[in-house]
Amino acid sequence: MINKKDWSEMINPTVRDIPPSGIRRFFDMVTEIKGVISLGVGEPDFVTPWHIREGCIYSLEKGYTMYTSNQGLLELREAIARDLDVTYGVTYDARRELLITVGVSEALDLAMRALICPGDEVLIPEPSYVSYAPCTMMAGGVPVHIATTVEDSFRLTADRVEAAITPRTKILLLCYPNNPTGAVMTRRDLLAIAEVARKHNLIVISDEIYDKLTYAGEHTCMSSLPGMQDRTILLNGFSKAYAMTGWRVGYAAGNADFIAAMTKIHQYTMLCAPITAQMAALEALRNGREGMKRMVQQYNRRRHLVMQSFRDMGLPCFEPGGAFYAFPEISATGLSSDEFAERLLMEEKVALVPGSAFGPSGEGFVRCSYAASEDDLTEAFRRMDRFVKRYGVKVKTVVNL
Amino acid sequence: MKEILELMELNAKITEQEIAIMLDMEVEEVRKIIKEMEDSKIILRYITLVNWEKVGEEKVSAFIEVRTTPQRDVGFDSVAERIYRFPEVRSARLMSGTYDLAVFIEGRTMREVSNFVATKLATIEGVVSTTTHFVLKTYKQDGVIIEDDEEDRRLVISP
Ligand SMILES: Cc1ncc(COP(=O)(O)O)c(C=O)c1O
Numbered sequence: 039m040i041n042k043k044d045w046s047e048m049i050n051p052t053v054r055d056i057p058p059s060g061i062r063r064f065f066d067m068v069t070e071i072k073g074v075i076s077l078g079v080g081e082p083d084f085v086t087p088w089h090i091r092e093g094c095i096y097s098l099e100k101g102y103t104m105y106t107s108n109q110g111l112l113e114l115r116e117a118i119a120r121d122l123d124v125t126y127g128v129t130y131d132a133r134r135e136l137l138i139t140v141g142v143s144e145a146l147d148l149a150m151r152a153l154i155c156p157g158d159e160v161l162i163p164e165p166s167y168v169s170y171a172p173c174t175m176m177a178g179g180v181p182v183h184i185a186t187t188v189e190d191s192f193r194l195t196a197d198r199v200e201a202a203i204t205p206r207t208k209i210l211l212l213c214y215p216n217n218p219t220g221a222v223m224t225r226r227d228l229l230a231i232a233e234v235a236r237k238h239n240l241i242v243i244s245d246e247i248y249d250k251l252t253y254a255g256e257h258t259c260m261s262s263l264p265g266m267q268d269r270t271i272l273l274n275g276f277s278k279a280y281a282m283t284g285w286r287v288g289y290a291a292g293n294a295d296f297i298a299a300m301t302k303i304h305q306y307t308m309l310c311a312p313i314t315a316q317m318a319a320l321e322a323l324r325n326g327r328e329g330m331k332r333m334v335q336q337y338n339r340r341r342h343l344v345m346q347s348f349r350d351m352g353l354p355c356f357e358p359g360g361a362f363y364a365f366p367e368i369s370a371t372g373l374s375s376d377e378f379a380e381r382l383l384m385e386e387k388v389a390l391v392p393g394s395a396f397g398p399s400g401e402g403f404v405r406c407s408y409a410a411s412e413d414d415l416t417e418a419f420r421r422m423d424r425f426v427k428r429y430g431v432k433v434k435t436v437v438n439l
Numbered sequence: 440m441k442e443i444l445e446l447m448e449l450n451a452k453i454t455e456q457e458i459a460i461m462l463d464m465e466v467e468e469v470r471k472i473i474k475e476m477e478d479s480k481i482i483l484r485y486i487t488l489v490n491w492e493k494v495g496e497e498k499v500s501a502f503i504e505v506r507t508t509p510q511r512d513v514g515f516d517s518v519a520e521r522i523y524r525f526p527e528v529r530s531a532r533l534m535s536g537t538y539d540l541a542v543f544i545e546g547r548t549m550r551e552v553s554n555f556v557a558t559k560l561a562t563i564e565g566v567v568s569t570t571t572h573f574v575l576k577t578y579k580q581d582g583v584i585i586e587d588d589e590e591d592r593r594l595v596i597s598p
Pocket residue numbers: 080140141142143144167213217245247274275276277283286287288598
């Protein structure tokens with residue numbers, strides 16, 4: 039018998055050793071089952087607004103099917119610069135300080151590869167979006183997780199950042215409003231973090247893809263804080279706010295040196311973001327504001343619905359101020375978050391993502407996306423209510439103060 | 440108040456409870472506001488948008504351009520009233536442009552509708568002429584796409 043060659047030996051150990059995503063495993067399980075209501079989806083349930091789709095069709099009819107400049111359509115960069123200026127009062131030079139990418143995903147990868155030297159440490163607040171640690175490792179860096187807790191409403195505090203800093207710390211990665219917790223940071227919270235970043239000469243990569251989906255207070259853009267614009271790489275895109283996940287378009291904004299370095303990688307690996315997506319993004323910025331606001335308003339209404347449902351079923355859940363996720367605590371059921379998600383799926387056909395998929399500090403929680411129709415939410419919560427009752431969760435009497 | 444109306448305009452069956460939760464209000468308050476809006480005829484009626492074709496019900500509708508001679512003091516109102524009082528008339532609007540009233544008629548057969556136009560509508564005093572357009576197919580009505588095939592195509596789980 040000839041032994042089958044183990045090709046995995048030839049795979050770069052860094053890549054080989056990255057553990058499979060917890061989300062992936064759960065995904066395979068969910069797809070096996072029929073009639074599932076999924077609250078495990080990390081993208082809007084809205085289809086891209088028609089005027090954006092129509093704008094893209096028009097651009098195709100006009101023959102916009104070619105490469106764009108490496109940095110992306112200048113018109114789009116200018117529109118983004120204007121939007122950032124109007125919204126946050128931060129000014130970026132569209133020619134030198136902005137880069138259009140294939141989603142925030144690519145922008146994140148570029149930023150990591152452009153900045154990280156082997157062994158550099160990247161601080162990642164946890165629970166965290168699943169790509170951050172792998173992207174860090176693939177760029178040769180070392181992810182250092184900073185646990186955030188429900189007691190702090192999953193906000194990052196300056197002392198926790200301080201405590202994690204070593205001589206090798208180079209980057210602080212922020213994501214607020216947060217996936218998976220829905221946590222937001224106030225201006226004051228961010229000012230404290232910014233001070234630490236300046237003191238220790240850290241670069242901040244700020245993934246603000248959920249900025250428009252802020253319900254409690256106003257979003258503060260990291261670059262808008264005093265002394266932070268140059269040391270921040272701001273990442274944002276169109277996926278969430280404009281319901282454009284499949285288009286694959288986003289951007290990075292930062293100082294000209296960083297953007298030039300990121301563009302260097304981008305030009306040899308990606309060349310440019312797809313022109314159809316760039317045209318659509320331009321239409322979104324030009325005429326999409328009202329439609330975007332309507333979607334945000336709907337998320338906010340569902341957010342209230344979700345909070346009330348968790349209160350009613352007796353699962354504690356801190357109030358998420360942004361994104362479209364709630365992150366309830368499920369330990370009262372006596373189950374781990376993996377068990378909870380798995381049994382809820384098997385017994386009641388409702389899919390959620392176990393909190394542990396976002397790192398050890400997500401254990402004891404599940405991520406519940408409310409980017410779903412109100413009918414689906416209502417039915418899913420009816421089933422979930424039945425489920426947690428079976429596992430002995432009692433509704434505490436709520437004292438209204 | 441406007442937000443309550445927005446929710447109810449999309450779904451008349453939404454409960455006061457649900458509205459209160461979604462808008463972060465007290466149920467009592469929502470109930471009171473709705474009652475006030477009903478009393479003051481801001482909310483006129485709760486109706487159901489039906490796709491009658493699916494029931495196998497034959498219906499014919501027509502859109503009729505009506506030209507009229509406006510009358511002293513009342514303008515178009517009195518002739519409009521004589522038209523919209525007929526139950527066959529589903530909607531009637533005063534228009535700018537080349538004709539005056541846009542009237543939607545619904546009937547069981549084409550003959551019934553034409554008959555109505557010829558004997559009832561066209562003979563009203565003040566009606567100068569009518570132009571009848573029969574509806575062949577309805578694609579969208581009251582903001583609802585009739586045959587919407589945009590289902591949820593997202594992956595069931597994503598990061
Ligand atoms: C925090 C966060 N960053 C980035 C992304 C990916 O965004 P894009 O579609 O722009 O690549 C997501 C998508 O789920 C996200 O949640």
